[in-house]
Amino acid sequence: MSNNGQNGWRTDPLYTIAEAAHLVKVHPITVRRWLYGYNIPEGNVPPILGAKERAPLVSFLQLAEIIVASSFRRDRLPLPRIRMAHDFAQEQWGIDYPFASLKLEALGGHVMHLFNEQKPGASLATLDTKLQQWTLPGLVKETLRTFDYDKLELAERWYPVGKTVPIVVDPRYSAGLPTILDRRVTIETIRNRFQVGYSIPFISSDLKLKRELVEEAIRWDKVTV
Numbered sequence: 319m320s321n322n323g324q325n326g327w328r329t330d331p332l333y334t335i336a337e338a339a340h341l342v343k344v345h346p347i348t349v350r351r352w353l354y355g356y357n358i359p360e361g362n363v364p365p366i367l368g369a370k371e372r373a374p375l376v377s378f379l380q381l382a383e384i385i386v387a388s389s390f391r392r393d394r395l396p397l398p399r400i401r402m403a404h405d406f407a408q409e410q411w412g413i414d415y416p417f418a419s420l421k422l423e424a425l426g427g428h429v430m431h432l433f434n435e436q437k438p439g440a441s442l443a444t445l446d447t448k449l450q451q452w453t454l455p456g457l458v459k460e461t462l463r464t465f466d467y468d469k470l471e472l473a474e475r476w477y478p479v480g481k482t483v484p485i486v487v488d489p490r491y492s493a494g495l496p497t498i499l500d501r502r503v504t505i506e507t508i509r510n511r512f513q514v515g516y517s518i519p520f521i522s523s524d525l526k527l528k529r530e531l532v533e534e535a536i537r538w539d540k541v542t543v
Contacts, residue, residue, distance in 0.1 A: 325379070325470070325472065327378075327489050327490055328377060328378045328379045328472060328473075328474070328489055329377045329378075329379055330377060330378075330489070331373060331374070331375030331376065331377060332375060332376065332377060332378060332381075332489060332493060332494040333375060333376045333377075333381060333494060334374065334375060334376070335349050335350050335353075335374075335376065337376075338376045338380075338381050338384060341381065341385075341478065341487065341496070342381070342384050342385050342388050343388075344384070344388055349376075349384055351363070351365070352365060352366050352367055352384060352387055353365055353367055353370060353372075353376070353380065353384070354370070354372050364401065365401070366387060366397055366400050366401035366404060367380070367383045367384070367387060367404055367417070368404060368405065368408060368414065377489075378473070378487075378489035378494055379414075379415045379418045379472065379473065380415075381476075381487075381494075382415070382417065382418035382465065382473040382476065383404075383415055383417040383418050385461060385464075385476065386417040386418070386422070386458065386461055386462065387400055387404075387417060388461075389455075389457045389458045389460070389461035390403075390442070390455070390457075390458055392457050393455040393456075393457045393458060395440055395442060395455070396440055399439055399440045399442060400442075402433070402437055402439075403430060403433050403442050404416060404417060406429070406432075406433045406436075406437070407421075407422065407426075407429055407433075410429055410432075411429075415472065418465075418472055418473045419467075419471055419472055419473075420467040420471035420472070420473075421471060422454075422462060423454075423459070423462040423463070426443075426454045426458075426462075427443050427444075427451060427452040427453035427454050428443075428451075428452055430442040430443035430452070430454060431443040431452035442454070442455070443455075463480075463481070464476060464477045464478065464480055464481065465477075474488070474489075474490075475487070475488045476488075478496065478538065479534065479538055483531070483534055484498055484499035484500070484531065485497075485498065485499070485505060485531075485534065485535060485538065486498075486499045492504050496539075498527060498531065498535070501525075501527070503525055503527070505535045505538070505539050506539075507525075508521060508525070508527075508532055508535045508536060508539075509535070509536060509539045509540075511524075512536050518532050518533060518536070
């Protein structure tokens with residue numbers, strides 16, 4: 319698999335398992351199992367996101383793959399099928415992080431259909447009868463649209479609430495913590511001020527942010543699993 323040296327800021331360790339789980343809104347145990355697999359009495363269950371060396375911190379590209387895997391799961395697709403599809407996409411494209419690649423958005427429907435043909439089971443693609451082409455499940459497509467990609471076709475930025483809300487996770491700024499786009503005010507800063515008793519109007523005025531954005535930041539950060 320390729321490992322382009324230009325990806326250092328995307329593959330550097332940034333998030334604890336708990337931090338990654340909080341960002342994606344899934345349980346930390348789920349994140350750990352998806353990344354590293356786990357043991358059961360019958361034997362070892364492999365990770366669903368490719369074999370990676372066990373580490374205390376998660377990179378941005380690993381986070382992106384967890385986000386996409388979560389969207390497959392929300393579409394009620396079984397974990398073994400997601401694992402097999404990830405492996406298949408890795409082989410097809412020769413890249414380490416296929417779920418964090420623009421190729422998944424552009425070519426994913428075709429590749430997942432090819433995967434379904436070669437390895438029949440729960441389908442990871444559906445036929446768009448209007449366009450007469452294979453496409454990914456709706457929840458997965460919506461999730462992929464929350465990422466920005468660069469010329470290397472890998473995720474470089476994530477909008478956890480969607481691109482209409484300027485809350486962004488960018489590994490190049492603020493240690494990858496969620497921030498306000500182009501302001502680098504972290505969502506943690508807004509949350510901490512609110513928790514110690516500052517009013518939303520005061521936070522809005524003090525940080526020069528629209529009240530609606532402050533409310534959105536607090537609402538999103540309060541969501542837990």
